[in-house]
Amino acid sequence: MELIIVKGDITKIPVDIIVNAANSSLLGGGGVDGAIHRAGGPAILAECLEIRARQGECKTGDAVITTAGRLPANKVIHTVGPVWIGGQNEEEEKLKNCYKKSLQIADDYGAKVISFPCISTGIYRFPKRLAAELSLEVIKSYKCRILEKIIFVCFDEESYDIYHNLLDS
Known part of the structure; x- marks a missing residue:
């Protein structure tokens, strides 16, 4: 499996699936979540509303899948990360x-x-280096059946540098 690190806008990169750092409401918000909802359009929100009607909010650490609307992807996986409160x-x-x-x-x-x-x-304040270490740990240990390429899209230079340094070491 190929692992790529890029600096840029996750809503512009053509992939099969874009992962969204969602909030538990699934209704969009700021940061990545807001950008994905804005770029993808109302179809994403409509499916999120259907999911909420069936199961309620999405719990921290869980994930759901919807259409990608106008995004250059087939689907969006919405996952709710934890707010950092000191570990x-x-x-x-x-x-x-x-x-x-x-x-x-x-x-x-x-x-x-x-x-x-x-x-x-971002606003959930998880330490960037620790988050990168944990994400790479999971990805390197996961036994993918079909996935061929995983792209980490870093919005800021600091995150991009952290991922590159971790992969180079």
Whole structure:
């Protein structure tokens, strides 16, 4: 499996599945979540509303899949990362679950290429280096059945440098 790190806008990269760092409401918000909802259009929100009607909000560490609307992808996996409160609330395990569940859904869907943002490192304040270490740990240990390429899309230079340094070491 190929692992690629890029700096850019996750809504512009053609893939089978884009992972969204969603909030539990699934209704869009700021950061990556808002960007994905804006770029993808109302079809994403409509499916999120259907999911909420069936199951309620999405729990931290869990994930659901919807259409990608106008995005250059087939589907969006919405996963809810943990808010960092000092590491005392199982934040590391919850973040790892975001990646595990997203990979499982992507494999089940038959995706070959998936893109991930840096989950929980924005307004949820998860330490960027720790988040990168955990995401790479999960991805390197996951036994993909179908996935061929995973793209980490870093919005800022600091995250991009962290991922590159971790992969180079």
